[in-house]
Amino acid sequence: MSIAAPDLPPEPAAGRAGNTPADGTRSGATRTPSGRPSSSRTAPAGRALELAGAQPVPGTRSLRLAEIGGLCRAVAAEAVRERRMPGEDRLGPLATAAARAAGARVPLSAVLRACQEGLRSALDVAGTVERNHAGTAEGNHAGTGDGRDEDGLPSATDLMLELLRAVTGVVGDAYVDEDRQLAVERRAAGQALASALLSGRPGTAVARHSGLPIAPYYQVVALAAVPSGPPDEQAARGSRGVPAAVAEVLGAETPGLLAHTGGTLLLARVPGEPEFTAELLAELSAAAGSALAATAMVAAAGQVPEAAEQVHELLELARLAGRGPGLHGLDDLAMEYQLTRDGPAGRQLARLLDPLEAHPELFETARAYLRNDMNRRLTARQLFVHPNTVDYRLRRIGRLTGIDLATAAGIAQATAALLARDMDRTGRDRTGRTGDMWDEADARRG
Incomplete structure (x- = not known):
């Protein structure tokens, strides 16, 4: 006995293999036999949506979710009709759609919910059909008692449970792979722009080709982890590090040169961008898993190197003065700053x-x-x-x-x-402060 396939809407065109995404996400990416995106990919220059960290255009999120849901319904309908699990050729488009959703910054939880809703809608229709056949099957003593019918084929419910496991695995893996690769590319773009700005070359090709807009002014921030307790106790508590915290709170594309224990951060002073405040520092500290100290000042793009030197000098002065974690400004350190001027x-x-x-x-x-x-x-x-x-x-x-x-x-x-x-x-001859400085500072503290 076969179960009739549900009458479902047609599969969205954007989700079919070979179509070009409409939201600027990666097309033509190398795929593994399972249909998941390969991790060995090179980012095209100027991918504005991913690298600039822009929010998806209106409707992009709903399109990506509709694509995922439609694909799941279509795969489920085919599985019910043929009474068997779909092959990799049918699951491959789901992996592609999941990667597109990651590129459009649709949350993974929303993507998985769309999958589950698509499968559930197919299961609801299939269950109705199966119940309609139940009376006839009962009279013929249908079923084997192990979830299979008289033909030895799995029931629609068992098939859907197995399909749910397979689909969520493919979608989740593809999304995470793509999201991880995009995070690497975004971080590289932020580092490229920060390197150009900190070297005093904001108008160079390196800065322009980073894919990030160059703002007229930046808030230049010096960050450092503040050790608390012996090194073995710090290791036991665990620390995610400053780069991971910045990526989580501000985005991986935020310009900066960061090591595990600190570095330099550049926040564009444009409408809609965050300002570095004590509250933001507290968020970063919580995300990093360690107390952080910081100093900050605003400078024109062409004056970022001088500003970076000054904020790092202030942060070192705050450390020497025993100020501890927190956001320290020149007002807080005016006396110490003046007393330690060279001369x-x-x-x-x-x-x-x-x-x-x-x-x-x-x-x-x-x-x-x-x-x-x-x-x-x-x-x-x-x-x-x-x-x-x-x-x-x-x-x-x-x-x-x-x-x-x-x-x-x-x-x-x-x-x-x-x-x-x-x-x-x-010494006062430090200019482009990077992570090595913080490793040296930790060694001096030890």
């Missing part, structure tokens, strides 16, 4: 603490004492010494340097001298 006064400040070179425990005590707002008992607990030992070390610092840490003038002088010394040791 005779800055160099003289740095030399004030030279007599302590042979006494690292005195440097450690001075830093802890100032960091703890001159609380000698808290300083003693952190250093695992007696408070009297802290007093002794402070007096010794005074004898060696002439700086009395029991007075307001001495505290200000010591704070400025430590900052000047740290900045002098760090």
Whole structure:
């Protein structure tokens, strides 16, 4: 006994093999025998929809979902009619449609729901037909008790369950493959534009061929992960890293040069684009799985290199001043910034603490004492010494340097001298800051 195929709408033309997508997604991509997109593909230059991160044009999402749903209904109808699972030649167009949906930025959850709805609608029709035949089949003792009819063929319900497993597997794999490849291409486009801007060449062919628009102004952001606890504890907590967090929150195509622990981010200052705020930094920190510190300033496209140098210097200054995670601006660091400017006064400040070179425990005590707002008992607990030992070390610092840490003038002088010394040791000749800088900073902290 055969089950009549449901009377379904015709398959959408856009979903048929060989048709060119209407939304600018990849056509002619190499396919595997299973119909899934191959991962060895090269992105054509100037793919504006994918690489620029633009939202799909109105109707694109509904078209992609209608295509997926129509294909699923058609595949299900054929499976019910022939009472067997479809071959790869029938599942291949589903993989192609799923890849197009990924390129149009249709969420995977919506794509899978469209598949399920298409299969369900076919199952509803097939179930009605099967029930109509049930009375006749009952009189003839139809069925074998194992989900098959008297001909040994699977029932429509069993067939649909198997079809659901196969279809969701093909669609999910194709979508994820395409989405991963597009993310790589978008990230490469963002890196190409960032490299051109940070090298002072915003009008070069590299910048134009990235596929991303060049804005007149950018918010230049310096980012760094702030270690908390010993390295083994940090590893146990796990961290996705800054690039993954930026891709999740802002999009993989966001211009930037980023390593696992930080780097430089460029946000276009145009309507509709996000502004880097403390709230956005909190989102990035949550996505990265680690606390982040940042500094930011707005600059014209041609002045991005100078702005990048300044924000990274400010971020390093915030680190040396013990500011911790958060968004730090020039207003917050104005005193420290001015005190550490290069010149005779800055160099003289740095030399004030030279007599302590042979006494690292005195440097450690001075830093802890100032960091703890001159609380000698808290300083003693952190250093695992007696408070009297802290007093002794402070007096010794005074004898060696002439700086009395029991007075307001001495505290200000010591704070400025430590900052000047740290900045002098760090160096001010960094220009294009990339991930290597953050690896070096982590090594210094360790």
